Amino acid sequence: xxxxxxxxxxxxxxxxxxxxxxxxxxxxxxxxxxxxxxxxxxxxxxxxxxxxxxxxxxxxxxxxxxxxxxxxxxxxxxxxxxxxxxxxxxxxxxxxxxxxxxxxxxxxxxxxxxxxxxxxxxxxxxxxxxxxxxxxxxxxxxxxxxxxxxxxxxxxxxxxxxxxxxxxxxxxxxxxxxxxxxxxxxxxxxxxxxxxxxxxxxxxxxxxxxxxxxxxxxxxxxxxxxxxxxxxxxxxxxxxxxxxxxxxxxxxxxxxxxxxxxxxxxxxxxxxxxxxxxxxxxxxxxxxxxxxxxxxxxxxxxxxxxxxxxxxxxxxxxxxxxxxxxxxxxxxxxxxxxxxxxxxxxxxxxxxxxxxxxxxxxxxxxxxxxxxxxxxxxxxxxxxxxxxxxxxxxxx
Amino acid sequence: xxxxxxxxxxxxxxxxxxxxxxxxxxxxxxxxxxxxxxxxxxxxxxxxxxxxxxxxxxxxxxxxxxxxxxxxxxxxxxxxxxxxxxxxxxxxxxxxxxxxxxxxxxxxxxxxxxxxxxxxxxxxxxxxxxxxxxxxxx
Numbered sequence: 001x002x003x004x005x006x007x008x009x010x011x012x013x014x015x016x017x018x019x020x021x022x023x024x025x026x027x028x029x030x031x032x033x034x035x036x037x038x039x040x041x042x043x044x045x046x047x048x049x050x051x052x053x054x055x056x057x058x059x060x061x062x063x064x065x066x067x068x069x070x071x072x073x074x075x076x077x078x079x080x081x082x083x084x085x086x087x088x089x090x091x092x093x094x095x096x097x098x099x100x101x102x103x104x105x106x107x108x109x110x111x112x113x114x115x116x117x118x119x120x121x122x123x124x125x126x127x128x129x130x131x132x133x134x135x136x137x138x139x140x141x142x143x144x145x146x147x148x149x150x151x152x153x154x155x156x157x158x159x160x161x162x163x164x165x166x167x168x169x170x171x172x173x174x175x176x177x178x179x180x181x182x183x184x185x186x187x188x189x190x191x192x193x194x195x196x197x198x199x200x201x202x203x204x205x206x207x208x209x210x211x212x213x214x215x216x217x218x219x220x221x222x223x224x225x226x227x228x229x230x231x232x233x234x235x236x237x238x239x240x241x242x243x244x245x246x247x248x249x250x251x252x253x254x255x256x257x258x259x260x261x262x263x264x265x266x267x268x269x270x271x272x273x274x275x276x277x278x279x280x281x282x283x284x285x286x287x288x289x290x291x292x293x294x295x296x297x298x299x300x301x302x303x304x305x306x307x308x309x310x311x312x313x314x315x316x317x318x319x320x321x322x323x324x325x326x327x328x329x330x331x332x333x334x335x336x337x338x339x340x341x342x343x344x345x346x347x348x349x350x351x352x353x354x355x356x357x358x359x360x361x362x363x364x365x366x367x368x369x370x371x372x373x374x375x376x377x378x379x380x381x382x383x384x385x386x387x388x389x390x391x392x393x394x395x396x
Numbered sequence: 397x398x399x400x401x402x403x404x405x406x407x408x409x410x411x412x413x414x415x416x417x418x419x420x421x422x423x424x425x426x427x428x429x430x431x432x433x434x435x436x437x438x439x440x441x442x443x444x445x446x447x448x449x450x451x452x453x454x455x456x457x458x459x460x461x462x463x464x465x466x467x468x469x470x471x472x473x474x475x476x477x478x479x480x481x482x483x484x485x486x487x488x489x490x491x492x493x494x495x496x497x498x499x500x501x502x503x504x505x506x507x508x509x510x511x512x513x514x515x516x517x518x519x520x521x522x523x524x525x526x527x528x529x530x531x532x533x534x
Contacts, residue, residue, distance in 0.1 A: 082439030134406040139438045146498040147476040156466035164507045209468045266438050268492035
């Protein structure tokens with residue numbers, strides 16, 4: 001097997017997260033600082049050891065804000081990735097690239113948001129704009145005047161299409177919501193830790209944008225997550241077992257579209273999502289395939305987002321995502337337990353960053369829904385504009 | 397909040413203004429390459445198929461088929477009173493080229509049904525191309 005350049009060369013040496021809530025009462029900078037300090041301490045390092053910072057393009061906290069807050073004294077590299085939820089895997093990819101090219105040695109990767117008490121992404125990026133909408137490459141003039149403004153509506157249109165094409169059902173989407181909720185019920189830190197969900201509960205939840213219901217939608221969360229990335233060699237000398245970054249990949253669709261979110265509906269085939277290409281690249285770089293994955297953290301802004309990824313990441317055939325969802329495979333004890341902290345749907349919505357933290361926990365035997373003996377974890381980031389994913393591996 | 401509170405589209409963007417100019421004339425126009433006829437949608441000025449910067453606004457039939465739809469039951473922004481239904485329609489004259497539309501309430505719809513465009517003036521200068529199900533025998 002061809003050895004890909006970055007395979008297993010870098011590792012996650014430390015992880016950190018704040019509490020997840022509806023109202024943090026703290027600034028986004030404070031949240032970012034708390035998660036970062038936790039990740040740095042977990043690695044057994046000091047803020048002065050950090051020489052690189054990578055952020056999400058939607059984050060209101062910039063690299064210099066965070067460096068100042070933490071007391072980082074020798075910042076030599078920074079970068080940003082996006083858009084939004086597509087960022088986290090790409091952020092890790094930037095950190096890996098910077099480390100392997102000698103631009104930095106210890107890189108902090110973070111996402112911080114007051115996603116419920118502050119700016120609520122679910123209402124759409126244009127929510128605060130008044131007057132004529134669109135132009136300047138946003139293409140929003142073709143969507144917002146028609147009431148099409150939110151990611152939930154965009155995914156509802158894709159879900160409707162998937163249902164029509166393949167016979168996918170609401171109950172099958174419900175199994176994804178329930179798998180995430182079941183994991184959250186074991187995770188005391190999850191926003192939905194104490195709220196159980198039956199199929200009856202799921203089906204009775206209010207319709208938001210048909211065919212998607214309230215429980216098909218992710219949470220809105222105030223909180224932050226951070227990880228420290230360094231070389232595997234160095235990580236082996238630090239405080240915690242290194243979580244190897246076996247491979248990372250980003251990708252777009254064959255037919256890209258400008259703008260954010262809704263314009264993807266105008267691609268020649270909106271159902272051909274970037275995750276399909278990311279998966280091909282990722283598995284090639286890691287030198288393994290879907291049957292080698294022990295546990296997965298799928299980006300889950302909506303249940304349908306997870307269902308299409310089952311297909312694109314090769315866990316079932318195209319159109320069989322619904323059958324896979326209801327097969328039991330994705331629940332605790334199944335062949336591919338998913339979103340073992342509860343995911344965006346039931347743990348908290350940190351725009352995909354909590355998925356990386358939870359993936360690392362699985363590789364360190366620290367998950368509240370630990371998959372016994374798990375050696376590999378797939379972690380995906382947001383879609384459908386573009387996407388990214390990574391495979392984490394236990395050090396051997 | 398009423399329809400008067402709905403945000404109007406920007407109609408003077410250099411890449412997309414031809415669509416809105418056509419709508420004011422009661423026509424549906426899509427941007428296309430003048431040299432190789434490749435459809436450039438959403439509208440843009442450079443043809444990635446042949447490398448040409450020569451583009452035109454091609455008038456096409458204001459008819460299509462329903463690609464997908466969603467009925468929104470929660471208020472997202474002022475001016476759009478729920479329930480309302482967003483439709484995506486594939487144009488008959490341009491394969492895999494589609495546009496959105498807005499219908500009140502929860503209309504009976506099915507993917508693949510024939511649709512036709514109606515031109516809705518929303519102010520003195522702006523006409524919003526909209527879609528409605530085609531009635532009667534088709």
